[in-house]
Amino acid sequence: MGSGEPSGRDVLARSVRGQGRRLALGSTLGCVHQLGEALVPVLIGVVVDQAVAGQDAGRLALWLAVLAVLYVCLSWSFRLGARAGERGAEEAAHTLRLAIVHRVLDPRGGAEEDRLSGELANVATEDAKRVGAVTMALMSGIWAVAGITVSALALLLTSVPLGLIVLLGTPVLLWLGHLLSKPLERRSEAEQDRAAGAAGVAADLVAGLRVLKGLGAQRAAVERYRRTSRISLAATLRAARAEAWQTGLVLALTGGFIALIAWIGGRLALDGSLTLGQLVSAVGLALFLLGPLETFAWVNTELAQGRASAARIAEVLAAGPAVVGGEEPVPDVVHGRMRLRxxxxxxxxxVDLDLPAGRLTGIAVTDPACAEALLSCLGRDADPESGSVELDGVPLTRLDPAGLRAAVLVAAHDAALFEGSLAANVSPDGGDGQDTRTDRAMAAADADEVARSLPEGARTGVGEGGRSLSGGQRQRVLLARALRAEPPVLVVHDPTTAVDAVTEARIAEGLREIRRGRTTVVVTNSPALLAVTDRVVFLDGGRVGAEGTHAELALTHETYRTAVLA
Incomplete structure (x- = not known):
């Protein structure tokens, strides 16, 4: 990982530092709670020696009152401390989610490369949650240290041998717990990788469900997910086994340690070195130690999983951009002439291609890969291997990507709709579809007909991904959204592949009318759309094969006629 790129350790450190105030508050309150918990067996021992053994009712009432006050204090300190810790964990996870989303949405791209959308969603949810939980784990670890320290001091005051056993034995237990957490960390990372892969495949299959049904490929899709899910399940079971072994061994070591303290305390009581009350206190403190030591086992598990998830988050945050450079702002006035050199x-x-400002240009291709490559270059999702793309004579590599995306809108045919109303998917302000710009855009894309067919018109919800709409309806809504943006340069890709011929003809005329005077590029092999363009450029084999109007090329160019009309 290069310099300046966050590592998993950096992600963890920043996450914890960002919650420093809550961590400090929760740790302080938790230490107060642990102090109270440790004092309970000490006070009970005092009650036994001073009140029970001496049969003093007054002292008994006094010490019971002290115990009651102590319980109130430790109860409230725990509640408030745990609240601060949980709030810190949730805030840390939320901050990480925002950082991941910000990186994924960066105009320079790159974070989504070689990752399915479901994988990124898993990183932004489960991994962020695990890293956020490290804040609570660290706070709990501080509580446990405080509890063990107070118990050791109390035991030292009661019996030097018992106190020394706690002070010397606890670091050994912690070291062993850390060693046992290493296999869990490795397997936890593998588990999250496989789980994210399964989530990505599932999201991919759901997104293409209608296409799969149309192709009759459901069985193959299910088998693909079954294989991925089995791999994920195997990784999860390996991680669960590692966690079970780690927890079981740590608890066994802890139990043996507590038993040793109780045995030595009993021997000291038998030879008269400890009073009955001191023995009760020693055994009570030994039993109390079980809680902090079990907490250390849980903390080790959380840290192991948090480190693994932090490494995965760091990979996303450190992903290199798909395009570099571009600090020059886009001019306030964009004429819209684009040129490929x-x-x-x-x-x-x-490819050498001139897209005049204010004209409607159609681009037909013999190879769909050429269309995808052209869209990537025009929208600067990627930079050419050689040559340049210009906007009003300025290379795109010099322009700020965010400003460029506002000036040159590339509307892909597979863009997503969002859960909400039809109008909210078209209009950025989430209106009800009654403003003039939205009405014109929906009419040009024939999306107003879609709205009229819905029970609540444009206010009708379209469902997640627009799944309540047909393929043709989704295409019309997507086109309306692109037209509503009114960018200086609009590039649309196959916007009418799922609509009937009559609707396509209406959309073609509407597109030409609403974009009159603005630079518009239609990448398609649709005769209806190409017929309304001012000029058609035909890409054959990755090169410009012919230029002219649709009518001219249909009459004179056989390859064009085959690609478009066949």
């Missing part, structure tokens, strides 16, 4: 990228082989 000897562009070589993907399926494009040295």
């Amino acid at each position: 000897s562009v070589r990228f993907g399926g494009l082989e040295g």
